[in-house]
Structure formats: structure tokens, C-alpha cells
Amino acid sequence: MDFNELKQAVGDLDEEVVLDILNKVMEDGGSEAKDALEACQRGLDIVGDMFDKGEYFVGDLIFAGELMTQAVDILKPALAGTTTESVGKVILCTVEGDLHDIGKNIVRSILEANGIEVIDLGIDTPPQKIVDTMIAEDIHVVLLSGVLTLALDSMKKTVDAITAAGLRETTKILIGGNPVSEEAMKLTGADAWAHNPQHTNQACLDWLKK
Amino acid sequence: MKYAIQLQNQTLYGEAGECLLETLRREGVAPDAPCGGKGTCGKCKVTVNGQEVLACQTIVDRDMTLERPAAIAASILSVGTDISISADDNIMGNLIAIDLGTTTMVCFLLDKTGVELAVASALNPQGVYGADVITRIQAALDGKQEEMCTCVREGLSKLIAEVCKKALVSTGSIQRIALVANPCMQQLLMDISPKNLAKVPFSPILTETKTIPAVSIFPICTNAEFLIVPDLSGYVGADTMGCIISTEMYKKETITLMVDIGTNGEMVMGNRDHMIASSTAAGPALEGANIRLGMRGSVGAIDHVTWKDGRPKVHVIGDTKAVGICGSGLIDAVAVMLKNGIINQRGRIQSAQTQFEGERAFLLTEDIYLTQNDIRQVQLAKGAIAAGIELMAKQLGIKLTDIDEVLLAGAFGSFIDPKSACTIGLLPPILLPRIRAVGNAAGSGAKLLAVSKEQQALSDKLVKEIEFLELASVPDFQRTFGKQTNFPKEAL
Numbered sequence: 001m002d003f004n005e006l007k008q009a010v011g012d013l014d015e016e017v018v019l020d021i022l023n024k025v026m027e028d029g030g031s032e033a034k035d036a037l038e039a040c041q042r043g044l045d046i047v048g049d050m051f052d053k054g055e056y057f058v059g060d061l062i063f064a065g066e067l068m069t070q071a072v073d074i075l076k077p078a079l080a081g082t083t084t085e086s087v088g089k090v091i092l093c094t095v096e097g098d099l100h101d102i103g104k105n106i107v108r109s110i111l112e113a114n115g116i117e118v119i120d121l122g123i124d125t126p127p128q129k130i131v132d133t134m135i136a137e138d139i140h141v142v143l144l145s146g147v148l149t150l151a152l153d154s155m156k157k158t159v160d161a162i163t164a165a166g167l168r169e170t171t172k173i174l175i176g177g178n179p180v181s182e183e184a185m186k187l188t189g190a191d192a193w194a195h196n197p198q199h200t201n202q203a204c205l206d207w208l209k210k
Numbered sequence: 211m212k213y214a215i216q217l218q219n220q221t222l223y224g225e226a227g228e229c230l231l232e233t234l235r236r237e238g239v240a241p242d243a244p245c246g247g248k249g250t251c252g253k254c255k256v257t258v259n260g261q262e263v264l265a266c267q268t269i270v271d272r273d274m275t276l277e278r279p280a281a282i283a284a285s286i287l288s289v290g291t292d293i294s295i296s297a298d299d300n301i302m303g304n305l306i307a308i309d310l311g312t313t314t315m316v317c318f319l320l321d322k323t324g325v326e327l328a329v330a331s332a333l334n335p336q337g338v339y340g341a342d343v344i345t346r347i348q349a350a351l352d353g354k355q356e357e358m359c360t361c362v363r364e365g366l367s368k369l370i371a372e373v374c375k376k377a378l379v380s381t382g383s384i385q386r387i388a389l390v391a392n393p394c395m396q397q398l399l400m401d402i403s404p405k406n407l408a409k410v411p412f413s414p415i416l417t418e419t420k421t422i423p424a425v426s427i428f429p430i431c432t433n434a435e436f437l438i439v440p441d442l443s444g445y446v447g448a449d450t451m452g453c454i455i456s457t458e459m460y461k462k463e464t465i466t467l468m469v470d471i472g473t474n475g476e477m478v479m480g481n482r483d484h485m486i487a488s489s490t491a492a493g494p495a496l497e498g499a500n501i502r503l504g505m506r507g508s509v510g511a512i513d514h515v516t517w518k519d520g521r522p523k524v525h526v527i528g529d530t531k532a533v534g535i536c537g538s539g540l541i542d543a544v545a546v547m548l549k550n551g552i553i554n555q556r557g558r559i560q561s562a563q564t565q566f567e568g569e570r571a572f573l574l575t576e577d578i579y580l581t582q583n584d585i586r587q588v589q590l591a592k593g594a595i596a597a598g599i600e601l602m603a604k605q606l607g608i609k610l611t612d613i614d615e616v617l618l619a620g621a622f623g624s625f626i627d628p629k630s631a632c633t634i635g636l637l638p639p640i641l642l643p644r645i646r647a648v649g650n651a652a653g654s655g656a657k658l659l660a661v662s663k664e665q666q667a668l669s670d671k672l673v674k675e676i677e678f679l680e681l682a683s684v685p686d687f688q689r690t691f692g693k694q695t696n697f698p699k700e701a702l
């Protein structure tokens with residue numbers, strides 16, 4: 001099996017070729033499913049690079065996210081028994097007052113494709129719900145998404161609520177979406193920010209592996 | 211402390227420390243501020259003491275001599291569909307029909323038999339609070355609701371007075387006013403907070419036909435009743451109802467797709483047995499906002515682009531020097547760029563082109579260009595509409611080829627070249643021969659509603675029957691949208 005071809009096809013967002021290769025991988029029950037998944041993840045790195053360079057834009061990221069969800073679904077039966085343990089758990093949500101979830105959903109599919117367990121709290125998420133979930137599920141990585149400028153206020157409120165709950169020291173917080181920036185990160189008190197889901201993915205992997 | 215501001219032969223006074231845009235708004239001479247005065251869109255440019263600045267970013271801190279671009283009269287579409295109007299017998303006075311759009315307003319005066327006596331139009335004076343519905347909602351929720359209500363009521367009163375004057379009738383002779391608008395415009399006119407439109411599930415408030423004394427809204431109309439036309443959903447309003455009624459798509463056995471492309475793209479698909487309505491957040495890009503050199507379709511706007519001798523050839527409204535590009539020009543420009551390999555199927559401008567401030571760009575004329583981000587904005591708008599059409603067809607259980615007719619309502623639909631729209635995949639290429647523009651169908655609907663109780667009852671019936679499809683909640687939406695932000699593979 002040519003996993004380089006698979007990697008490149010994911011990078012090119014060539015759905016037909018990707019699905020074709022994955023279905024072939026599964027013909028023998030998926031003995032190489034793990035390698036295939038890894039090739040897909042490397043393909044996503046290409047997508048991330050292309051996005052950074054401006055060759056791809058948000059529409060392409062959306063499609064990449066959907067393609068990855070589909071890929072994981074195909075490979076899942078073969079992955080179940082193997083040693084693809086969860087890298088760790090994170091909370092992901094769109095913050096209070098904001099209803100946009102396209103960006104959040106892209107991030108979810110990409111994190112899941114990289115073996116991260118995502119607790120998705122949906123849109124318009126009150127800070128208390130995030131704090132409650134952190135405690136109930138023992139989670140130390142929180143990803144806050146938003147599109148409106150107003151979302152920055154909610155992000156700050158959420159960070160404050162985590163601090164008030166005494167969890168800030170043991171928690172890493174990343175903000176993502178249209179209005180975030182280095183400045184917004186400082187303003188909200190978060191630890192990191194990202195416009196590119198691959199950067200979010202890398203930050204999560206770094207944090208969870210520590 | 212006040213400063214004097216000289217504008218042509220007029221002297222205005224601004225409070226020290228206030229934003230210049232505020233001063234100009236108060237005096238009713240503000241330029242458009244599509245971004246709502248955040249300093250991001252660059253459209254409220256004025257010249258202060260010889261220097262070009264953004265009005266929204268300028269503090270009144272000295273006397274000023276101001277120049278602003280001559281008020282540009284946008285061409286507003288008032289011509290509607292050919293409809294036969296049969297008025298109720300018991301109407302004694304004159305009638306007013308209004309299409310209140312986010313950007314423009316059109317007012318028709320009809321006699322008691324429904325014959326048009328006069329028409330007048332103007333830009334919606336709320337334009338200074340932002341170009342699109344979302345910015346307007348934000349402005350209203352930020353405490354501007356009352357002034358926004360007042361300014362649109364005053365603006366419409368002027369139009370009513372104007373049509374009456376044209377036809378030499380008194381405003382007291384008006385018996386009924388029927389107004390169609392999107393839910394946000396409707397609510398702001400009625401002084402109802404639009405907060406329901408800022409939160410899921412975006413429930414509409416005005417959901418049945420109702421009449422109130424018009425005098426409470428337009429003091430000059432002392433004897434009229436004001437007809438509230440129901441909304442189908444929070445983002446599919448009475449204006450869409452007007453389109454449905456005037457196109458009579460609800461009568462047909464064959465499938466019609468009606469598309470009203472504005473800031474929101476409202477769409478209705480179906481036939482007499484089953485109709486689905488939905489709206490897509492197409493954004494104001496197709497109206498020229500969010501586009502670096504975008505503008506409305508008025509003098510100086512590039513409104514058509516073709517390709518000749520290896521380079522773009524533009525047509526400019528008013529045959530003057532081009533100062534920007536409007537929606538129809540934008541669609542054409544993207545279509546020729548795609549056909550000639552200047553952008554690829556993913557919308558990326560190929561590297562050989564010009565750069566502007568580090569961003570790739572393509573020159574349409576010596577100084578009018580489109581940037582990479584402009585193309586992205588078109589892709590997002592196009593993706594939203596095309597995905598909507600695809601998902602509505604799926605919901606109805608039909609193939610795109612089952613659609614018998616595509617009706618384009620509104621100004622944009624009247625000015626775009628259907629072939630360019632299909633080339634970029636805004637509309638399904640396969641349906642090109644079935645596309646027809648129907649003009650100001652919403653305004654025609656308002657006329658029908660003004661003259662006939664039967665039509666009013668029909669709108670109440672349709673509100674109940676038409677299925678509303680919330681596109682964002684369709685599981686396949688994200689995927690379809692992502693895919694549709696790309697341009698079609700096969701060249702048309």
C-alpha cells in the first residue's frame with residue numbers, strides 16, 4: 001500500500017482517491033489501518049501548511065475536517081482492537097453568546113483524527129458548564145471557540161470562572177476563531193491562540209503528552 | 211464646546227470630542243458605514259482639511275472643512291414582475307405599498323383600483339448603522355434601537371409624502387399601507403427589539419397578518435391602516451412572502467426555485483403541494499461590502515466584466531472612470547478569472563499576479579483590482595447559496611434537474627449575468643437555460659397585499675404551510691458548504 005499517495009491525496013483534498021485507498025486498506029480487515037490513519041494525519045499537516053500559505057482557505061478546512069471524520073469512520077472497525085489509545089481528553093466549545101460552530105467542528109474532527117478524545121459542549125456554552133465538566137471529567141485542556149468580537153468577552157469570563165474555581169494553575173486554555181490574536185490571548189488570560197486547526201492540534205498534543 | 215464643520219455651503223456643528231461620523235449622522239449627511247463605524251471597512255472616507263480620513267475614526271477636535279464624495283444615487287430597483295392586480299371593490303382611498311430593504315426602500319402609491327400612480331425610492335437611512343442585518347441588530351441592542359426606529363420612520367414618511375406630491379393627492383387620502391421587509395427591518399420599524407433574531411432558534415415575532423392605525427408609525431397618514439405582513443421565520447420575512455405571492459409559485463405543479471440574493475440569500479423551493487423556505491448567511495459581499503474596492507451599483511461602479519484580447523474589459527455605470535466594483539461586476543470578474551486560469555478551482559489567485567500589501571491581487575483596470583480575500587468572500591457567499599440550493603432539493607426529494615424554473619428576485623438578481631453566476635457555481639450550471647429575473651417581486655407582493663384581503667388571507671395560509679428549513683441544522687450542511695466554496699470543475 002502506498003501511504004505516501006494517501007498522504008498526498010489528503011493534502012490535495014482529493015476525496016475520491018482518499019476513499020478509494022481507505023476502502024482498499026479495509027479489504028483485508030484493515031491490518032494496515034493504523035498506518036493509513038497516520039498517513040491521513042500527515043496529509044492534514046499538508047492541509048495546515050497550505051492554509052498558512054494562503055493556498056487553502058476556511059472552506060477547504062471545513063472540507064478537510066469532514067474528510068477526516070469520514071476516514072476515521074471507515075478505519076474505525078480495524079482500529080478498535082489495536083493500541084491506538086486516546087492521547088487524552090479536552091473540552092471544546094463555542095463560548096457563551098456565540099452560535100457559530102463551523103470552526104469548532106473542524107477542530108473536533110481534526111483532533112479526533114489525531115487520537116484526542118474531545119468532549120464537545122456545543123455552542124453558546126455558559127462558563128459554569130465548562131467548569132462543571134472539567135471537574136466531572138478531570139480535564140485540564142480547554143479549547144474556546146468564537147466568531148463574534150463579543151466572544152472575546154465570554155472567553156475572558158470563562159477563563160475567570162476557571163480561575164475562580166481554583167483550576168487555573170492546572171489547566172491549559174487555548175482560544176480560537178476569527179477574533180483571536182496575541183493581544184486577545186493576553187486580554188482573555190488564555191495560554192495560547194490559533195487560527196489554524198493544525199496549530200490547535202499541536203498545542204493539545206504538547207500539553208497532553210506532558 | 212463646539213466646532214464648526216464646513217460642508218459645501220452648509221455649516222454643521224460638532225461637539226468637541228465626538229466622532230465625526232456621529233456628527234454627520236445627526237445632521238443626516240453621513241456617508242455609508244457598512245461595518246457600523248468600527249474602522250474596518252474603509253467606506254466612510256471623507257476629506258478633512260485636505261486630508262483623506264475615515265469619518266468613524268476621526269474625532270471632532272478642531273474646525274473642519276469637509277468634502278465628501280457627492281452623494282451617489284444608487285440605482286434602486288422598483289420595477290416588479292408583471293402582475294395583474296385586482297383590487298377589492300370596497301376600497302375608497304389610495305393605497306401605499308412599501309418594500310423596505312436593508313439597503314434600499316421603495317414606495318408605491320396606488321389608486322383604489324390598484325393602478326400605480328407614483329413611485330419613489332431612497333436608501334435606507336439605517337445604512338449608517340451598518341450594512342447588514344447582523345450589524346444592525348448589534349447596533350439596536352447597543353442602545354440605538356430608538357434612533358434607528360425614528361430614522362427609518364422619517365425616511366419612509368418622506369417617501370410617502372413624495373409619492374403623494376407626485377400624484378397630487380393628499381396623505382390623508384391613503385386608506386391602507388402594506389409593507390414588506392425582512393424580520394429585522396420590520397421589527398426595527400415597529401420599535402420591537404430584535405433580540406429574538408440574535409439567539410437560537412431565531413423565532414419570528416410577527417407571524418400573522420395584523421392591521422394597526424398607520425398614524426402611530428407615520429403621523430402624516432391620519433386615515434390609513436397599516437398592514438403587518440407575517441414573517442416565515444426569523445430570517446425569512448414578509449419580503450419573501452411578497453415574492454412568493456407575486457410570482458404565484460404556490461399555484462404551480464412544476465417545481466420553482468425562487469432566490470432573492472441580498473445580504474441574506476432567501477430561497478424558496480417547491481410547488482403547490484410542498485414548499486420549503488430557507489435563508490443563508492451569504493453576507494454582504496455580493497452587494498459590494500467586505501470587498502476592498504466594492505461599492506453599490508451606482509455611478510462609477512464596474513457592473514460588467516468580459517474578457518477581450520487576453521485581458522479584462524470592464525463596463526462602468528455612467529460610462530465614467532471606474533471607482534469600484536459592484537456585485538454584478540464581481541460575479542463577472544470572478545467568472546472570467548476562473549475561465550482564464552487566473553484563479554484555480556479552489557479560488558487561489560495564481561502566483562504570477564500582482565501583489566497588494568502582501569496579498570495577491572488581480573488588476574481589472576489600471577487601478578481597480580480584486581484581492582485574494584475578495585475572492586474568498588465571494589467563495590463564502592457562493593458556497594452558502596449553492597449549498598442551500600443543494601440541501602433544499604435533497605429535503606424535497608428532488609434532483610436539481612427537476613427544477614422547472616429559477617426565479618431571481620431583487621436588484622442583484624436583475625443585474626447579474628446568469629451565465630457568470632452559473633460559471634462560478636453560485637447557481638447550478640445545469641439550470642442556466644431556466645433562469646429568469648423577476649425584478650422587485652417583493653414590492654409587487656406588497657402591492658397585491660395592499661389591494662386585496664384575499665391575498666392577505668393567502669399569506670396567513672402560506673405562513674402555516676411553508677416548511678422552514680434551518681440549513682445549519684442539516685447534518686450534511688457543513689460538508690456541502692465546504693465543498694461548495696470551491697468553483698465548479700467543468701468550465702461552462
